[in-house]
Amino acid sequence: MPNSALSRTTSTAHLPLSTAETTPTTSAEAQARRAWRMWLVACLFTLLCFLILARLLVYQLFTDADNLFNTRLQLTQSPRGTIVDRDGEILAADRFYYQVVVTANAIKRSEDRQLVANELETRIGIPAAKTWDILV
Incomplete structure (x- = not known):
């Protein structure tokens, strides 16, 4: 009988845990x-x-x-030049275009306006009287 009691205790030890545990x-x-x-x-x-x-x-x-x-x-300079048709006639050519802009409201004193008119005459050839008329 002791063997059967021993086998009972060992067999219950290997049982999986219950879901509640x-x-x-x-x-x-x-x-x-x-x-x-x-x-x-x-x-x-x-x-x-x-x-x-x-x-x-x-x-x-x-x-x-x-x-x-x-x-x-x-x-780098882009290779530019004139565009011509097959007969050699110019279709498009490079030309330089400059634009000078003067804001008259930014120049407060008349002496400074006269100085700007004279400077434009010497640098780009616009008559000072014409520039003075535009600035005033």
Whole structure:
């Protein structure tokens, strides 16, 4: 008989745990676990959003400055010339065009206006009297 009693105790030791032992005993514990999981997910999501925003901010603020230091501007002359048809007649040609703009309201004193009129006459050939009439 002792063998049968021994076999009974060993056989019950290997039985799986019941479902009541693996799950929380009260609904308050289950609710606390769910709340903890929700807070964990919310914190991870918030951390991910902050990391993305920080990366975007760094990219936006420092990319242009970084490109200024790593970029070298090289000006090259474009091959331009006159455009001619098959008979040699000029269809389009380069011409230089300059425009001088003077804001009369920006020049307050009449002595300065006269100085501008005289300077334009010497530099580009517009008569000072004509410029004076426009400025006044």
